[in-house]
Amino acid sequence: MIEVRGLSFRYPGAERDALHELSLEVRAGSLFGLLGPNGSGKTTLISILTGLLRPGIGTLRVGGEALPDRVRAVQAFSALVPQDYAFYPRLSVAENLRFFGGALSLAGAGLAARIGEVSAVAGLESFSGTRAEHLSGGLKRRLNLAIGLLNHPRLLLLDEPTVGIDPQSRQFILAAIKRLNAEGATVIYTSHYMDEVQQLCDHIGVLDEGRLLAQGSLDELLRAHPGQRNLEEVFLHLTGRRLRD
Amino acid sequence: MVTLALIRKEILLLLRDWHALLLLFVMPAAFILVMSLALQDRFAEDRGVSLSYYLVDEDHSAESTALTAALAASKEFKAEPAQAPLPELRAAVQHDKVQFLVHFPPGFGRSLGGDAPLAMQMQAGPGVEPALFELFRARLQGFLAQLDLQKRLAALSVSMPDVDAGARLLHAESLYSAGARPSSVQQSVPAWLMFAMFFISIPLSTTWVQERSQGTYARLRSMGVGAGQLLLGKLLPYVGITLLQVVLMLAVGMWLVPLLGGERLQLGDAPAALTLMALAGSFAAVSYALLIANLVSTAEQATIFTGVANLLMAAIGGIMVPRFVMPAAMQAISLYSPMAWGLEGYLDVFLRQGDLAMVLPWAAKLALFGAVCLGVAALRIRLRNQR
Numbered sequence: 001m002i003e004v005r006g007l008s009f010r011y012p013g014a015e016r017d018a019l020h021e022l023s024l025e026v027r028a029g030s031l032f033g034l035l036g037p038n039g040s041g042k043t044t045l046i047s048i049l050t051g052l053l054r055p056g057i058g059t060l061r062v063g064g065e066a067l068p069d070r071v072r073a074v075q076a077f078s079a080l081v082p083q084d085y086a087f088y089p090r091l092s093v094a095e096n097l098r099f100f101g102g103a104l105s106l107a108g109a110g111l112a113a114r115i116g117e118v119s120a121v122a123g124l125e126s127f128s129g130t131r132a133e134h135l136s137g138g139l140k141r142r143l144n145l146a147i148g149l150l151n152h153p154r155l156l157l158l159d160e161p162t163v164g165i166d167p168q169s170r171q172f173i174l175a176a177i178k179r180l181n182a183e184g185a186t187v188i189y190t191s192h193y194m195d196e197v198q199q200l201c202d203h204i205g206v207l208d209e210g211r212l213l214a215q216g217s218l219d220e221l222l223r224a225h226p227g228q229r230n231l232e233e234v235f236l237h238l239t240g241r242r243l244r245d
Numbered sequence: 246m247v248t249l250a251l252i253r254k255e256i257l258l259l260l261r262d263w264h265a266l267l268l269l270f271v272m273p274a275a276f277i278l279v280m281s282l283a284l285q286d287r288f289a290e291d292r293g294v295s296l297s298y299y300l301v302d303e304d305h306s307a308e309s310t311a312l313t314a315a316l317a318a319s320k321e322f323k324a325e326p327a328q329a330p331l332p333e334l335r336a337a338v339q340h341d342k343v344q345f346l347v348h349f350p351p352g353f354g355r356s357l358g359g360d361a362p363l364a365m366q367m368q369a370g371p372g373v374e375p376a377l378f379e380l381f382r383a384r385l386q387g388f389l390a391q392l393d394l395q396k397r398l399a400a401l402s403v404s405m406p407d408v409d410a411g412a413r414l415l416h417a418e419s420l421y422s423a424g425a426r427p428s429s430v431q432q433s434v435p436a437w438l439m440f441a442m443f444f445i446s447i448p449l450s451t452t453w454v455q456e457r458s459q460g461t462y463a464r465l466r467s468m469g470v471g472a473g474q475l476l477l478g479k480l481l482p483y484v485g486i487t488l489l490q491v492v493l494m495l496a497v498g499m500w501l502v503p504l505l506g507g508e509r510l511q512l513g514d515a516p517a518a519l520t521l522m523a524l525a526g527s528f529a530a531v532s533y534a535l536l537i538a539n540l541v542s543t544a545e546q547a548t549i550f551t552g553v554a555n556l557l558m559a560a561i562g563g564i565m566v567p568r569f570v571m572p573a574a575m576q577a578i579s580l581y582s583p584m585a586w587g588l589e590g591y592l593d594v595f596l597r598q599g600d601l602a603m604v605l606p607w608a609a610k611l612a613l614f615g616a617v618c619l620g621v622a623a624l625r626i627r628l629r630n631q632r
Contacts, residue, residue, distance in 0.1 A: 050467040052630075075469040084460035088254065090261045095254075102250025103470050147464070 001155060001186040002026040002049065007058030009044055009210075018044040020210040022058070026188065026203070028154075031181045033201030034190045035231075037239050041210040042190045046157050049188070050080045063155060079153035083160040085140045086147070089133035093124050093143055096132055100147045114150055121176055122146035138169025145173060149180070156180065157188045162196065174200055194232040204231070206238050213238045247470055251478025258452055259486065265448035269490060273441035274497045280433040281498070281507045296377060298345035299327040299334045306354025308392055312365075315388045316347070322381070341372040345381055357389075358396030365389065427567070427596050430508045434498035435591030436564040439584045441494070442487045442526055443555050446534030449483055450547030453538040472626045476619070479538075480531055487527035513594040518604045522590040525608035525615075529583055532615035532622070539625040558582045563589075586610045 004024040010017045019041045026032045036042045047053040049062060051071035060067040062074045087096045097118065101111040119125050122142040127135065132143060145161060158177065162170045174196065181187050191197055197204060198218055205215040214221055214234070221234050228234045259265055300316065302309045317324055325343050327334055338346045348366035356363040367385055369378045398404070456462040465475065498510030512519060537554075541547045559565050561575075562582030568589075571579060579585045590607030593599030 047463075051469075052463055052466055072469055075467060078467075080464060080467040082460040082464055084458075086460035086464040088258060088461065090258055091254070095257060099250055099254045100464075100468070102253070103247055103465055103468050105246045107246055151468070 001028040001030070001063055002188075003059075003061045004045075005059045007045075007048070007055055007060060009048060009053065009056040011044075017056075017210050019048075019056075022207075022210065022212050024205060024212055024215065026186065028063075028186050029181070029184060030203050031177070031187045031189060031201045033197035033204040034188055034207060035192075035194075035197060035204060035235055036190075036207035040207045040239075042207055043159065044210075045207070046080065046159055046188065046190070049074075050078060050157060051075050052080075074155075076151070077153060078155035078157065079148040079151055081145055081148035081156065081158045081161055083163060085132075085144055087132055087143060090131060092129050092131050093119070093135070094128040096143060097128075097146060097150065101150050104151045106150065114152075118146040118149040121149060121180070123172060136169075138165040138172075141165050141169060141173060145176065153185060155186045155188070159190050160192065161189075162191065162193065170196075194230070194235060198231045206235060208239045247474050248477055248481070251470075251474065252482045255452070255479060255482040256485075259448060259482075262448055265451075268444055268447060269441060269486065270493060272444070273437045273490065273494055274501070276437040276440070277430075277433045277494060277497050278502060278505065278507075280437065281430040281502045282505060284429040284433070285507055296321060296345065296373075296381065297323045297325050297343045298347055298381070299325055299338065299343055300347045300349075301327050301331055301334065302349045303351045304349040304353040306349075308354035308357050308396070309349040311392060312349070312385075312388050316384075319384060322384075335368065338368055338370045341370040344370050344373050344377070347385070357393055358400060362393070427569075427592055428508050430498050430502050430510045431592065431595045432567050434494055434510050435588050435595070436559075436567075436584075438491060438494040438591075439526060439530075439562075439587040440555065440559050440564050442490055442530040442587075443533060443558065443584065444551065445483055445487055445530050446537045446551045446555075447548055449479060449531070449534040450538035450541060450551065451544040453479070454541065454544045454547060458543075466630070472623065472630065476535060476623060476626070479535060480619075483531040483534065484524075484527045487530050488523055491523040491527070511595060513596075513598065515594050515598075515600045515604075518594050518599055518601045519591075521601060521608045522587065522594065522604055525590070525611035526587040529587070529611040529615040529618070532618035533583070535622040536618040536625075539622045539629070558584045561585070583611060583614050586614075 002024065004022055007019055007022040007024075008017050009019040022041070022045070024045075034042050034045070044053065048055050048060065048067070051068065051074060054068045063077055065073045067074060088099070091099065094115065097115045098111065101107075101114060106114060116125075119128060122145050124139070124142055124146055127139060132140065135143065141161060141163075145158075148156060148158075156177075161177075162173055165173075177187060177189070178200065189197065189201055201218075203215070203217055204221060206213045206221075214224065216224065218231060221231070222228060225234050225237055228237050298316075300313055302313060316322060322345075329337075331348065334343075334346055337343050346366070346368045348368075350363055350366065353363045353365055365385070367382060369381070373381075453462075456465075462475075495510065495512065499512070500509075503509040534551075537547055537550060541550060559582075561579050562585035563571070563579050564584050568576050568579050568585070580589075586607045590599075590604045590611075593603050593607070597603070
């Protein structure tokens with residue numbers, strides 16, 4: 001689904017690359033955990049994959065389409081669920097879904113049906129008339145996810161989708177992501193919760209200072225780093241204990 | 246489809262923002278009402294109409310009648326019916342309901358021209374400015390001197406000389422060159438309308454800053470919504486809202502101000518010129534708002550920048566202080582403010598029988614200003630998206 005070869009990217013005015021000669025492969029149908037400390041380049045990579053940033057040096061293919069030339073085609077089958085509550089607090093759940101559906105050029109009965117489907121996936125059916133600003137943290141996360149599902153994405157990019165919510169909502173969202181993946185969606189999942197990534201992802205990539213330090217299944221990563229008992233230890237072994245903020 | 250969704254969203258957001266609605270509709274309506282009514286007399290004076298006075302004639306002589314007629318013929322002064330007793334009339338003047346009280350005591354006419362003439366009484370309210378007090382007193386003194394002289398000469402069987410010769414020997418003109426002067430409602434409606442239209446940048450910027458900071462803007466871009474669609478999705482609904490401001494503020498001037506005792510706003514006879522001014526003003530105000538929205542980083546910056554910039558444009562542009570009371574240098578400077586372009590265009594229509602051709606230069610300036618703002622905003626979006 002994703003092939004990245006020798007990708008480098010530097011923000012205007014920055015002294016070093018945000019991504020440096022990065023190569024990465026994510027197969028279709030995978031649930032890929034992308035890990036890295038703050039500032040490691042995760043968000044930059046996701047921004048490039050979703051067409052928000054133009055790649056610098058290197059080649060990228062997403063779903064067989066080359067970026068940045070075929071960015072519209074990639075955006076048609078992919079969706080970004082940002083870490084922020086990227087919706088309108090003063091609009092209700094239904095109004096938010098209707099608006100973002102309209103922004104995706106969905107309309108009429110098709111849009112109404114799709115709103116019903118994504119509301120069911122995110123468990124939002126009873127809250128359609130509630131203004132987003134009045135939702136709990138967990139419901140806001142679920143609305144954020146639901147908006148990302150409106151275009152039936154084959155590639156779903158989730159940027160820390162469970163930050164700041166209670167265990168019940170977290171388990172609900174993780175189960176929904178697993179279900180979407182089982183139905184065929186490729187998922188890129190970034191998180192700082194190692195247990196979540198360990199529980200959810202079939203492949204994991206560890207990124208730091210714009211470089212991919214390791215990639216593989218959890219078993220492969222543990223085998224490659226003897227003495228490390230779990231993902232968190234592998235992560236700290238690779239990225240060090242230096243504070244990044 | 247996408248643009249329609251964007252327009253619908255903007256309208257829903259604005260309808261749920263009570264602060265913005267108050268700012269865009271209630272604030273200018275209140276300004277128009279207050280300023281039209283409060284400055285009614287002030288503007289009337291500037292147009293040569295009526296300072297009001299009570300006249301009580303207890304003398305009923307030929308002299309008092311002649312003086313009453315002379316005063317009534319002055320275009321600057323307007324007699325109010327004086328039916329109440331003298332103390333009540335004096336109290337009304339004391340409370341500035343009427344500016345002056347003139348009283349001819351019994352025997353006034355008979356004593357005129359004699360050795361011990363009986364003085365006519367003149368009193369002014371506490372709110373009368375010294376210059377106006379002197380004007381009224383000088384006018385009365387002139388009439389009295391003429392009557393006194395006439396009576397004295399008549400006693401000597403000498404005919405009265407031509408007392409108007411002085412007027413013929415003096416050529417007096419005002420160097421004011423900005424055309425006819427507006428009434429308070431003619432000034433207030435377009436002035437505060439332009440002021441309020443430029444305040445559209447507060448709700449527009451706030452929404453756009455929130456979209457950027459909350460990730461909604463990035464999400465929309467990741468969905469394939471282009472910068473042009475985002476700009477159009479803001480421009481169209483907000484132009485619609487500013488046009489609604491125009492309609493409502495004109496309605497305030499035409500119906501609400503007269504209902505409260507003010508003068509009715511006359512729209513003139515050029516609906517096409519009025520429409521052109523409304524469209525050009527709306528485009529300029531919304532494009533300016535789009536520029537601010539893309540220059541600032543926070544909603545606070547947008548509010549402060551809009552407040553300061555709008556107050557400056559209003560102060561310079563003849564919104565707060567009408568251009569016709571400004572000195573010539575300030576009148577020239579004022580024409581650099583987009584608010585002045587809008588105001589002068591409207592005044593051309595309301596006041597100077599302006600047609601499409603007459604307002605075209607003002608509309609063109611506003612449209613050009615809007616186009617430049619929009620262009621810079623688009624450039625700014627492009628640069629920001631590349632980061």
